[in-house]
Amino acid sequence: xxxxxxxxxxxxxxxxxxxxxxxxxxxxxxxxxxxxxxxxxxxxxxxxxxxxxxxxxxxxxxxxxxxxxxxxxxxxxxxxxxxxxxxxxxxxxxxxxxxxxxxxxxxxxxx
Numbered sequence: 001x002x003x004x005x006x007x008x009x010x011x012x013x014x015x016x017x018x019x020x021x022x023x024x025x026x027x028x029x030x031x032x033x034x035x036x037x038x039x040x041x042x043x044x045x046x047x048x049x050x051x052x053x054x055x056x057x058x059x060x061x062x063x064x065x066x067x068x069x070x071x072x073x074x075x076x077x078x079x080x081x082x083x084x085x086x087x088x089x090x091x092x093x094x095x096x097x098x099x100x101x102x103x104x105x106x107x108x109x110x111x
Contacts (some may be wrong), residue, residue, distance in 0.1 A: 025064040025066070027063045032060075034046075035064040037064065037066070042056070046063065049069055052068065053090035054069055070092065070111060071111040075111050076106045081094050081104035081106070082086070
């Protein structure tokens with residue numbers, strides 16, 4: 001029984017890891033003056049959120065890591081509810097299909 005529980009937890013962690021993502025950008029050659037992201041220079045040691053909801057950090061060596069900045073609902077009543085993404089707040093709301101003013105319960109999110 002314990003083995004089965006361990007397998008279920010391991011698969012759950014694997015699925016969670018597969019849905020969220022991060023990108024790593026090595027430092028540019030030469031002396032680092034900051035991190036360049038889509039044409040904009042960010043200060044060394046800074047953290048910022050992009051228009052496409054990625055949370056980025058610019059390390060002191062000029063390397064940069066950007067990770068998905070929101071959770072995605074995966075366990076909810078998909079027959080009666082729908083997930084709606086708000087790009088301004090970088091977040092999902094899960095609402096009833098028939099009445100979008102009523103929120104639905106979310107049991108699990110990834111990301």
